[in-house]
Amino acid sequence: xxxxxxxxxxxxxxxxxxxxxxxxxxxxxxxxxxxxxxxxxxxxxxxxxxxxxxxxxxxxxxxxxxxxxxxxxxxxxxxxxxxxxxxxxxxxxxxxxxxxxxxxxxxxxxxxxxxxxxxxxxxxxxxxxxxxxxxxxxxxxxxxxxxxxxxxxxxxxxxxxxxxxxxxxxxxxxxxxxxxxxxxxxxxxxxxxxxxxxxxxxxxxxxxxxxxxxxxxxxxxxxxxxxxxxxxxxxxxxxxxxxxxxxxxxxxxxxxxxxxxxxxxxxxxxxxxxxxxxxxxxxxxxxxxxxxxxxxxxxxxxxxxxxxxxxx
Numbered sequence: 001x002x003x004x005x006x007x008x009x010x011x012x013x014x015x016x017x018x019x020x021x022x023x024x025x026x027x028x029x030x031x032x033x034x035x036x037x038x039x040x041x042x043x044x045x046x047x048x049x050x051x052x053x054x055x056x057x058x059x060x061x062x063x064x065x066x067x068x069x070x071x072x073x074x075x076x077x078x079x080x081x082x083x084x085x086x087x088x089x090x091x092x093x094x095x096x097x098x099x100x101x102x103x104x105x106x107x108x109x110x111x112x113x114x115x116x117x118x119x120x121x122x123x124x125x126x127x128x129x130x131x132x133x134x135x136x137x138x139x140x141x142x143x144x145x146x147x148x149x150x151x152x153x154x155x156x157x158x159x160x161x162x163x164x165x166x167x168x169x170x171x172x173x174x175x176x177x178x179x180x181x182x183x184x185x186x187x188x189x190x191x192x193x194x195x196x197x198x199x200x201x202x203x204x205x206x207x208x209x210x211x212x213x214x215x216x217x218x219x220x221x222x223x224x225x226x227x228x229x230x231x232x233x234x235x236x237x238x239x240x241x242x243x244x245x246x247x248x249x250x251x252x253x254x255x256x257x258x259x260x261x262x263x264x265x266x267x268x269x270x271x272x273x274x275x276x277x278x279x280x281x282x283x284x285x286x287x288x289x290x291x292x293x294x295x296x297x298x299x300x301x302x303x304x305x306x307x308x309x310x311x312x
Contacts, residue, residue: 001020005029017030030046030047066099115145130238153165157234167236193261194253202268202273210280212240
């Protein structure tokens, strides 16, 4: 099997590429603004394609599977409308058009987001989101992802690709430096205190948050890539979520990493961040995902423990 992973040098992309290779992929093209880690770049099965998607997509050769992860994250898309549209919308269509041009009907996995749901003041959000809940995005990022979902569904309906859209939850704990996502603090209030540094929580400590560990998220992406007719509807599938809050996360941090570790968290609310993250739903019923054998982490303690063990 030949695969292409856009955003393949990123946090999730790196993990997806490794899983595909472990599962027997013959060739994986890693498409990103930067090259993958040296061990992947040196793997003879890995092809490195470095550059902007607008420049690299037209040259991509046919593949059996395309995993489209490349995106401008939530906070950045809200601050820079044009950039968000160029990457999250225009580049997504370019990827779909390239796959269509091959004429081989490849499987295409599109990573959407829980940000397609929002707190519409004229239509209250249901207390629990299920697979049939109508998205009402309240951010540019959410709008762009929802449009991408519909494009994938229509290209699938027309027989151009076998589309598989998964809506990712907030992923924690992400290693490395903070990114521009509005939800970046979710990882930061765990990662930085463990490293002995201070971190800021910009939202209400009791704000409910739906999240997933890196390993469960990758499980969902791989399940989408390998599913057959059991995938079902062309509409997007919500991945399972663990519902928690920053206060509960801090308590788990102390239990797993040592009492007092959470003292390095500063609780300073930022209305702009809270407006975005607070508009996202926190409770999901994910029947389609469960039918594919997918489930959430059972506790945030396990998430912290996996991060400490390097297996998050």
